[in-house]
């Protein structure tokens with residue numbers, strides 16, 4: 001028996017699938033039996049203009065290779081229409097890959113309200129609109145796979161991309177909460193932070209790198225995370241150029257001040273080297289784990305002895 005991962009009978013919406021990464025995702029899903037909605041507004045990298053040509057071309061490519069696909073030319077801001085295209089053409093939606101994106105790079109001191117708003121609208125509101133329209137269908141059918149497309153710029157920051165960084169990391173929080181809310185319905189959500197040569201990166205990266213970082217190297221992770229046998233949810237992955245890895249939060253052990261003490265800026269300063277020391281780092285994976293030291297401190301109750309008990313508290317591990 002072949003161990004090829006297949007998507008027969010599954011319907012996948014790929015937003016921004018007329019170019020770059022979205023196109024590569026769409027071609028891969030279609031080649032593995034999925035019916036694909038190729039959404040693309042067909043505008044510029046800055047989000048100006050629109051055209052049906054980009055989506056049409058990818059649909060033609062998929063059909064020429066024997067696959068099934070339909071085009072949709074709506075903006076992700078009209079996400080319900082994209083989901084409706086899937087329902088009208090194929091009767092269901094199983095996979096949503098939120099991939100559409102634009103850039104308005106400019107240093108923060110020159111950034112206008114317009115530069116800020118359009119980036120949040122396309123990346124954050126767009127992902128919301130598409131996913132929100134698909135969500136009830138996924139819940140009802142007890143199956144769904146959602147991918148969000150973040151960026152290293154969001155995780156680490158990047159000069160000239162305050163708007164884009166904010167939007168991209170917003171998607172990580174969005175995905176993490178959907179992973180929780182979708183769990184009992186077999187709806188899973190994950191986020192990728194890709195790197196790939198595309199029209200979006202061709203003006204920034206050298207040509208050799210653009211040629212080497214093929215979008216096709218990212219799509220296999222998206223396909224795996226979207227497969228019915230994949231149980232991963234709430235993950236964040238860096239992917240591109242043949243590299244695949246998972247990220248998680250790391251937290252220092254920190255310093256806890258027994259309640260009832262004076263908590264002052266001077267105290268924070270005096271404990272700074274401990275607060276920022278990653279030597280004994282922990283990796284809280286959910287809100288309960290994150291709040292554990294706070295709850296332990298609250299449950300321990302206020303210190304009765306006043307500020308002079310610092311050394312005793314330290315002996316107790318505070």
Ligand code: NAI
Nearest residue numbers: 016019020021041042043075076100101151195196198200
């Ligand atoms: P691309 O520019 O080649 O493709 C993006 C596609 O999205 C375009 O075809 C565009 O027409 C479409 N699009 C834009 N606004 C839309 C809207 N409102 N509704 C529907 N479609 C719309 O760019 P690329 O590189 O393939 O980027 C895909 C995603 O990956 C984006 O979200 C981008 O921010 C993200 N990304 C890309 C990286 C890279 O190295 N290429 C790095 C990190 C993130």
